[in-house]
Amino acid sequence: MIKAENVVKLFHSRGTTVRAVDGVSTEVERGEVVVVIGPSGSGKSTFLRCINGLEVFSEGHITIDGVDLADKKTNINKVRMEVGMVFQQFNLFPHKTVLENLTLAQRRVRKRSKKVAEEKAMELLHKVGIPEKAGEYPSRLSGGQQQRVAIARALAMEPKVMLFDEPTSALDPEMVGEVLDVMKQLAREGMTMVVVTHEMGFAREVADRVLFMDEGKIVEVGTPEHFFTEPREERTKLFLKQVL
């Protein structure tokens, strides 16, 4: 489903060059749930953002469902329709109601009628458990509710892959559960997911595979069991000791 080959992302700022992603290769199968962990600044977000073209990578190839992102002829907006993304800061559109947040891209990008888009939106709001908030503006919702709306907004485009960048890091602890529950349900339904998170419980429960990144590289790959029982690399052990 997703295939990354030797992806490098350089940032040039004030005369220095940062290798945010430094030769990452991995493959994500259809229906697979991959959790990416790693210390701050290790390039997890940058790699994730390369997958839906929010960052243009400097070297290497990423193909999504056979479409090569590095190819100049690729229409990035077509790719993004198939790749949903959920952000740490939710990034809901504050000037639109919850319902409008969910219908806007369906109508503009998928060219759905208002009626069809709204039906889809309500179905997804039921799924994430807040249909009663359809008419509210995002600022009236709790963090957990906002993030669930953001997930529903991405799902409304019926993507083949969902990317999550620390979806629970900005939430009060009591709201983390409700968001993780929605994500677990998605995983059970067979959604292909790449999740950057520090929630080890989530990783253990739903991840098929865990990637540990440090300094722009994938340091260690394995099942959750592998990570919790017999991590190989010293850096992995050190990191896990801090987060567990």
Add this chain to the structure above:
Amino acid sequence: MNGTEKIWPWKILLAVILIVMAAGIWGSVRQIDYKWRWYRVPQYFFYLAEDAQKIPFDGTVSKIAKDGETAKVRLVSESSEIVTLVVETESLKVSEGEELFEDDTVGFISEWRLGPLMKGLWTTLWLSAIASVFALILGLIAGLAKVSKNYTLRGLAMVYVECIRGTPLLVQIFIAYFFLGTVFDLSRNVCGIGALALFGGAYVAEIFRAGIQAIPPGQTEAARSLGMTMPQTMMDIILPQAFKKILPPLSGQFISLIKDSSLVSVIAITDLTKSGREIITSTFATFEVWLVVAAMYLVVTSLLSQVVFYMERRLAVSD
């Protein structure tokens, strides 16, 4: 300030200061022996015009039909041409059977007309309105160019904004009229509106740029990650939010534009300011007219501020 502090002593102080200042001005004016003629001012807002109705040929009054306020006067020429004039009964100058020569006055018709101050105000308003619309469009385009990724677009916008903001509007109006107007054969109204629009546009561009950049990048990323194109993202996500943020500085800019429009009077456009000057040349009521003109600008700008205030409140529903 804490809530329990009393505000009325400060209100009284404010009133006292204003009264003292007014009294000071009043006193100074009395010393220079200026003759106030306020009674002359109203006619420059509205006046009663008396139009003489004249017979267009040599002939006789064949019939006068009085109908209350007005009277219909039927005139017959020597070659049996018939013309009927309507005049006010009181102003009737002829009687039935009277013989008249061409251009003799039969009577008058009076009618309320807009005086020069009102006409000037109207000119100022439509001039400013058109210039504002163009300034908004220009400013939006230049503002978008300023935040664009394309170097050439950014450069063009920068040159435009810097040139306009670095030169006085008065000089720009002169250039628009005496240089561009001559070269491209433009009317003075086009030059005046054009100069005002270009001037306002440069400031509006900066306002738009700041407004767009004040929207968190996460908004663009969220929209783009849903597959929306950059133009769609601008139209649906960025500009509506930016517009709400920039409404106060934007309205301030348009209020400035109304005031700045007084400068077009230098290229002989009869706006409110020019009307004021023309009235003064014929009446010498200098103080009264300038005070009235200032008050008229003040009324217009205050009304506009009020409108914006209500718009802001309505747009605040999603906060």
